[in-house]
Amino acid sequence: MKLNRTFFLLIALMLCCNTSMADNSKAPDAVGPVPSQAQVAWQQMETYAFIHFGLNTFNDMEWGYGDTQASTFNPTRLDCEQWAQTLVNAGMKGVILTCKHHDGFCLWPSRYTDYSVANSPWRDGNGDVVRELAEACKKYGLKMGVYLSPWDRHQASYGTQEYVTYYYNQLEELMSQYGDIFEVWFDGANGGDGWYGGANEKRQIDRSTYYNYPKAWGIVNRLQPDAIIFSDGGPGCRWVGNEKGFANATNWAFVRSKDVYPGYPQYEELQSGHADGDAWCASECDTSIRPGWFYHESEDDKVKSVEELTDLYYRSVGHNGTLLLNFPVDRNGLIHPTDSAIAVQWHERINRDLSNNLLAGAKFSASNTRNKSHGAEKMGDGKWDTYWASSDNVTSADIEIKTKKDVTLNCIMLQEYIPLGQRVKEFVIEYKTCCGKWVPVLVDEETTTIGYKRIVRFHEKTAREWRICILDARACPCINNVEGFFRL
Ligand code: FUL
Numbered sequence: 001m002k003l004n005r006t007f008f009l010l011i012a013l014m015l016c017c018n019t020s021m022a023d024n025s026k027a028p029d030a031v032g033p034v035p036s037q038a039q040v041a042w043q044q045m046e047t048y049a050f051i052h053f054g055l056n057t058f059n060d061m062e063w064g065y066g067d068t069q070a071s072t073f074n075p076t077r078l079d080c081e082q083w084a085q086t087l088v089n090a091g092m093k094g095v096i097l098t099c100k101h102h103d104g105f106c107l108w109p110s111r112y113t114d115y116s117v118a119n120s121p122w123r124d125g126n127g128d129v130v131r132e133l134a135e136a137c138k139k140y141g142l143k144m145g146v147y148l149s150p151w152d153r154h155q156a157s158y159g160t161q162e163y164v165t166y167y168y169n170q171l172e173e174l175m176s177q178y179g180d181i182f183e184v185w186f187d188g189a190n191g192g193d194g195w196y197g198g199a200n201e202k203r204q205i206d207r208s209t210y211y212n213y214p215k216a217w218g219i220v221n222r223l224q225p226d227a228i229i230f231s232d233g234g235p236g237c238r239w240v241g242n243e244k245g246f247a248n249a250t251n252w253a254f255v256r257s258k259d260v261y262p263g264y265p266q267y268e269e270l271q272s273g274h275a276d277g278d279a280w281c282a283s284e285c286d287t288s289i290r291p292g293w294f295y296h297e298s299e300d301d302k303v304k305s306v307e308e309l310t311d312l313y314y315r316s317v318g319h320n321g322t323l324l325l326n327f328p329v330d331r332n333g334l335i336h337p338t339d340s341a342i343a344v345q346w347h348e349r350i351n352r353d354l355s356n357n358l359l360a361g362a363k364f365s366a367s368n369t370r371n372k373s374h375g376a377e378k379m380g381d382g383k384w385d386t387y388w389a390s391s392d393n394v395t396s397a398d399i400e401i402k403t404k405k406d407v408t409l410n411c412i413m414l415q416e417y418i419p420l421g422q423r424v425k426e427f428v429i430e431y432k433t434c435c436g437k438w439v440p441v442l443v444d445e446e447t448t449t450i451g452y453k454r455i456v457r458f459h460e461k462t463a464r465e466w467r468i469c470i471l472d473a474r475a476c477p478c479i480n481n482v483e484g485f486f487r488l
Helices: 002-020 037-045 055-059 080-089 129-140 161-177 213-223 267-271 306-316 337-354 376-380
Strands: 047-052 094-100 143-148 183-185 228-231 237-239 283-288 321-328 363-366 397-416 424-432 438-440 454-473 478-485
Touching: 037 228, 037 321, 047 143, 047 283, 080 094, 080 129, 080 321, 080 337, 094 129, 094 183, 129 143, 129 161, 143 161, 161 183, 161 213, 213 228, 237 267, 283 306, 306 321, 306 337, 321 337, 337 397, 337 478, 363 376, 376 397, 376 478, 397 424
Parallel strands: 047 094, 047 321, 094 143, 143 183, 183 228, 228 237, 237 283, 283 321
Antiparallel strands: 363 397, 397 454, 397 478, 424 438, 424 454
């Protein structure tokens, strides 16, 4: 009995020592899950474009049935350089093309089907949209990504193993013929019915097993090791669970990898991620600049406004996601002038909102600091790789920011140093009143997670002292950037 007590006391003492002996002279240990370097680089792109273009464009459809004649694909002035230049002017860092949508028509001359540009009048059947875009991307400094629909309403073999091989073969073509690819889209959509070589029927497949995705991902990893694989649950990045272009304010870059697969029925969870997820899988917020993904003349006056797009930016990039904004290329083969004008004005608006950091040059301090090389000033030095961190086991701390003179702010940007994991669970932003009282700013959404980037919009306040109170975190917080703005 006595021996037992002594034994337990000894264990308790050892545990205590262990905690207090946490080595705060070193950088904090990572707290899993953590992103790969490629995932960090991908998230730093922040905004990139989708292009939906194909037979649907010429037939006023969203989901071609698979029987539309290839001969109807005939853009008269197709110019991928116009796309690339427009996208660069709109601040986009990359572009993902629907190389094959659900109708099965290929925008490149695939050697595995005749249902492609090779059998269209465009460039006398000698054209290759994927190649033209890849070349334009290189010229204008954009990254290139591909969308290859797993569901194919044209192929007679759809539903059999033969189709899966066909799908892998096409993936292999796209991964090996067009240079570096930054992202590959695996769309979970499958409506069942289709032409299927004339069968005109409904074909159900088991979405979680039919395509054997791990094998498809193996092809991507072998040929494009840095490419980010998109699907409902990654593994590279995840769908955000809606097509409206926003993530929830609470947004974890994790998913429970065993649960989520392309076509995941509880997709609404993806708007916030899984706080207890075992895999790093940040959210990509996709939406179209128009109601449809493909071009329809009837939507020429329904292009999203600069205000709407700006709001989406704050709720995607500003909610720890990326924004994938779709441009439906028109029948000429060009981005429509209305869409391009709005996209460029939107980019200018974001730049105007977020270019004048009113906290630049302010004095940063913190209620707890790990060591000299992780001091509070690291949050204001403009460097990605330097960050403030608290001591191990300290999961709440206050960051104070003193400016030289009064500043009026209605927006604060916070960034965690994500190579060490996403940590913060809850925070509050406060300002000091003239009588020396700390008061929280008025925010219209919850202030919980931060992640790679959190941009908090609030009702404007004028003050010389500001405070970010981190109330809870999964481990000691590591913050590498804090900026403040006045948005007009
Ligand atoms: C969905 C598709 O069904 C839509 O047509 C579009 O391509 C969108 C981006 O993904 O799942």
